[in-house]
Amino acid sequence: MDLSPHSYIGPFRRLAGFGQTEFGDSRVCSPTSDDEVATILQTAAAQGRQVMLRGAGRSYGDASIAGETVAIRQDRMNRVLAWDPATGTLDVEGGITLEEIWRYVLPDGFWPPVVSGTMKTSVAGGLAMNIHGKNNWSQGTLGEHVDWMDIMLAGGEVRRLIPADPLFFQIISGFGLLGIILRARLRMKRIRSGSLQVVQRSVRNWQEQFDTFEEFQDRYEYIVSWVDGFHDGRGTFQAANHHPDDEPHTLHASAQELSPYLIGFYPKSRAWRTLRHFTNPTGMRLLSAAKYRAGRLTGSEKAAQMPLVAFHFPLDFVQDWERAYLPGGLLQFQVGLGRENAREVIPGLLARSQAAQLWPYLIVMKRHRPDPTLMSYLVDGYSIAMDFHRTDLNAAQLDQLFKEMTADVLAAGGKFYMAKDARLTADEAKQSLGEGPYHQFLATKRELDPTGLLVSALGARIGLCDIPSMLSSP
Numbered sequence: 001m002d003l004s005p006h007s008y009i010g011p012f013r014r015l016a017g018f019g020q021t022e023f024g025d026s027r028v029c030s031p032t033s034d035d036e037v038a039t040i041l042q043t044a045a046a047q048g049r050q051v052m053l054r055g056a057g058r059s060y061g062d063a064s065i066a067g068e069t070v071a072i073r074q075d076r077m078n079r080v081l082a083w084d085p086a087t088g089t090l091d092v093e094g095g096i097t098l099e100e101i102w103r104y105v106l107p108d109g110f111w112p113p114v115v116s117g118t119m120k121t122s123v124a125g126g127l128a129m130n131i132h133g134k135n136n137w138s139q140g141t142l143g144e145h146v147d148w149m150d151i152m153l154a155g156g157e158v159r160r161l162i163p164a165d166p167l168f169f170q171i172i173s174g175f176g177l178l179g180i181i182l183r184a185r186l187r188m189k190r191i192r193s194g195s196l197q198v199v200q201r202s203v204r205n206w207q208e209q210f211d212t213f214e215e216f217q218d219r220y221e222y223i224v225s226w227v228d229g230f231h232d233g234r235g236t237f238q239a240a241n242h243h244p245d246d247e248p249h250t251l252h253a254s255a256q257e258l259s260p261y262l263i264g265f266y267p268k269s270r271a272w273r274t275l276r277h278f279t280n281p282t283g284m285r286l287l288s289a290a291k292y293r294a295g296r297l298t299g300s301e302k303a304a305q306m307p308l309v310a311f312h313f314p315l316d317f318v319q320d321w322e323r324a325y326l327p328g329g330l331l332q333f334q335v336g337l338g339r340e341n342a343r344e345v346i347p348g349l350l351a352r353s354q355a356a357q358l359w360p361y362l363i364v365m366k367r368h369r370p371d372p373t374l375m376s377y378l379v380d381g382y383s384i385a386m387d388f389h390r391t392d393l394n395a396a397q398l399d400q401l402f403k404e405m406t407a408d409v410l411a412a413g414g415k416f417y418m419a420k421d422a423r424l425t426a427d428e429a430k431q432s433l434g435e436g437p438y439h440q441f442l443a444t445k446r447e448l449d450p451t452g453l454l455v456s457a458l459g460a461r462i463g464l465c466d467i468p469s470m471l472s473s474p
């Protein structure tokens, strides 16, 4: 990398959230070392520019975009620094993805302790949002499997943080606004096979949904339900455990490869074009019904064997599937509700969207436990994630629906997942996060980043940082 200051601040590039509803133009830099990261921070500050941190760009909304900023990506700081198969500890740079990690550790009989629904997520981006997986109820969040982290503050100082450090669980879930996660030591999970034993059950209504989670939650590590947005709580529930037997042949990456074809012959690279014909209420009603019926036919209380990758990352099977939501894009509403309210509020959210004839095309429900971060978003209860197709015609109506659903969630003391959010206001965020944590975060921000160098559009929207150019826009 050319070390002259002007080389860092190149031409503007348009960056999008994964949902492709939010955009920002940034000058993107991909440093390869701590020194280069520090020089970018210094150069940006000297030129009066603000800095935004970008992982793999998998957050749906505006968490990793911000117009007029210098964006630091760590896609070239993605190395494995140390690996100890005796203890399962893995030292990595922040830009490494979950996919690169599982490929590295699987042959030695390990798997990441927590993975998101896509394997493209980077470790730094995953820690900044403190991602959870289908095993959140039993294993917690990614941040709970970290021994230490090296972070760089806005002024260039590098610190190593351990979980006992008060800053540790502020940087984790810190939305990339407090410091740059450079490296981390993660504890991998020991496994004996590259397969899971999966049981599947078709559930007919909300009562069965919640009852089924409770029935399975203490016997299975992974629990998730795929809810049909066109009915009243019906869906396909899955529970899975790691296969207990030694099956060394399944620990090879080749046993996990996703086929480049769908149904044996149709190239996945073209599937999103076909899917586009279904991203309308009629098409999605048909697909949801077909998925439910297939679940009834193939579902079995007898465990079926499934490769880890196929179970964890089903959406990665359809390359570029999010493009099927263009033009317009994809808005997701993901919230967490305590156990005491979830049985009432979650069905109410879906009923509200159905009454407005705004159908969620994909709904995922999970069971959670509270997380230990300052900006905590998980509670002892359930989350629901609802995907909506935003179009020019329904944009205003969808915004109205999101406002109403947000009010329902706030009234029930619910939480919002900022990795998916694009609509929450500062007041709503403060109410949900709690006045205490919200003000503590602002105090830490002032202490660690007094000039307000690190920003994002999400941070500005929910009042955690200032972007003067955004504040002055109408």
Ligand SMILES: Cc1cc2nc3c(=O)[nH]c(=O)nc-3n(C[C@H](O)[C@H](O)[C@H](O)COP(=O)(O)OP(=O)(O)OC[C@H]3O[C@@H](n4cnc5c(N)ncnc54)[C@H](O)[C@@H]3O)c2cc1C
Binding pocket: 018, 052, 053, 054, 055, 056, 057, 058, 059, 060, 063, 064, 074, 094, 115, 116, 117, 118, 120, 121, 122, 123, 124, 125, 126, 127, 128, 129, 130, 131, 132, 133, 134, 175, 176, 177, 179, 180, 181, 182, 315, 419, 420, 456
């Ligand atoms: C198909 C799909 C399925 C998903 N399923 C799940 C799921 O099951 N569970 C879940 O929890 N999430 C899920 N997500 C969301 C995703 O895992 C999170 O948004 C995650 O944060 C994305 O990581 P990223 O590397 O793409 O980071 P980005 O989205 O680019 O950035 C995320 C945040 O990290 C910050 N950041 C980036 N780099 C750094 C750094 N070096 N230091 C500090 N902060 C940094 C950014 O500023 C931003 O605030 C899913 C996303 C998709 C697209």
